[in-house]
Amino acid sequence: MTAPPTASVSARPGARVGAPRSSGWFGGLDGLRALAVTLVVVYHLFPGALPGGFIGVDVFFAISGFLITSLLLREADRSGTIRLGRFWRRRARRLLPALGATLLICTAAALAVGRDALVGIGGQLLGAAFFVSNWVYTATGVDYFAKDAPELFRNTWSLSIEEQFYVVLPLLLLLLLRRAKRSTAVVLLFALGIASAIWMAVLALGGAPPTRVYFGSDTHVFGLLLGAALALRMYRPEQLGVVASVPDRPAQLRLLAISGGGLAVLLWLACVLREGSVESFAGGIQLATAASLAVIAAVTRPGAWLGRALDVAPLRWIGARSYGIYLWHWPVWVLGAELMGPEGRTGAGAWTLGIGVLLITIACATLSYRYLELPIRALGLRRSLGLLLRPAQGTPRRRRIASAVLVLLLLTVPAVTIAVATAPSRSSSAEAILRGQEALRKKQATPPPTAAASAKPAGGDITAVGDSVMLASSPELETRYPGISIDAEVSRGLGAGLGIVEDLAKRGQLRHVLVIGLGTNGPVLDDDLARLRTVAGTRQLVLVNAHADRDWIPGVNADLQKFAAQHRGVVVADWNAAITPRPELLAGDGIHPEPEGGARYADAVSKAVVALQQPDEAIGFGAPRR
Structure with a gap:
């Protein structure tokens, strides 16, 4: 997620669509911003509709780098320098009002909603206010792609990267424009961008955490740098104030092929790219950036056909408000998801939540744009603050706006403090996970494993290996089966669990009944299941299926059921069926059970263990069922 670019050199409001413009104006970019923010919003609000819609972030990065650099180059040519203080004041005037309103209102709303919406809110507010959210979330291990326990202002991570870039870019341009040729500056910016893109791929291929790869300023700044290099390459100071000529038909066809091809690549990536995957970080995001740059280079040519198409009024309207839409949609979704609970994360509930959040987002962004952003952009921060303190000095309309803002501050600031x-x-x-961890720590030494199964297996007959769902349910499993051996950990998948089972088998500590609950954190592989069956040998095997709002869960459950159907002595514990009718028994993430939910987990395991004792399951453990 990223804040839409905020430079003032986009399409001129009120200009005749399709008219040739001087090189100080760029057609098509408001429409491109609208398409980018649509990708991001659909990706977040309607799960599965655009699995790769997160590349809208990278479209925004490319546009931002291009627009801001173009603005700075124009200023350098007209005034002979880049006035840093003026530039940064303009950025503050453009960005802070909408950001401040979003932070205050959504935090106050989160106080009313309660539960998980306020976790870590102090750090989130500081990170957003000082534009270091990306590093705050990296330090705390936040997963951008996880929706089960989302931070209220997670979307400010990319705004932070942009603002960090806006601090460095004018300083770098000042140095380059004074000490080097423009061609040298282009090469340097291009080289820095390529280095960042390669660094993202290197870290991903080396197994670095996705959070570090995605949130890092060093790994994810290449869209901004390459956009800046493109602006520097295309900039023509001698054309300032000159009405540009429209390309002839052959040139138009070339531009259409480039821009249309770039858009096609972006839409394809939005449909097929897997979130958080290595291929996303080592090729996918880089390709999206290249396609974005190709579209920008083509549609910004005066009179370009696709530029005219992107300049249609509805897209320009969305593009002008894309910053507010981006800011509001995520925290509004988080609050809505908290209110609806697990019902709002899947099926019809997820679509109902998404549509409601979209309507609220558009309303908030529209009000913010009209009554906050535009007035402050016109007056400036200092004059706007003076009007807020002395509203009688303004026009009637400005007095009404100032009074409304004052009331808003009086209501939200105390709520934010609380x-x-x-x-x-x-x-x-x-x-829920901590409760399970404490239960395991307090557990006394387990009895030694039994040599053979009894008619009704007891805790001393069972070894359980699982993930955080089993960990949260461990107190109830221990109550149901005193003496059960449980090895469960957060973020564990079947691959890691298989190594633990093999180690227990080598040490002779694997008991007669083996319970495996490792389907929550990723797909299960047929080869891993086969290895697990081999290690289990003649032991009875219970495979606990998974329940979560994650793309791979249906496939995991189907694969476990298929494997159990093909082997005697293997049964699925249907945790998914046990908890689906009672989502209120889960924590706020809709995944981890609270105590009563843990009892249902234990029930599902118990039913599977009993089923293993039936005549058709108790013989021929290693033989195929068919």
């Missing part, structure tokens, strides 16, 4: 002071330190899912 929210920060009372925010829980852990989410409900973290509390």
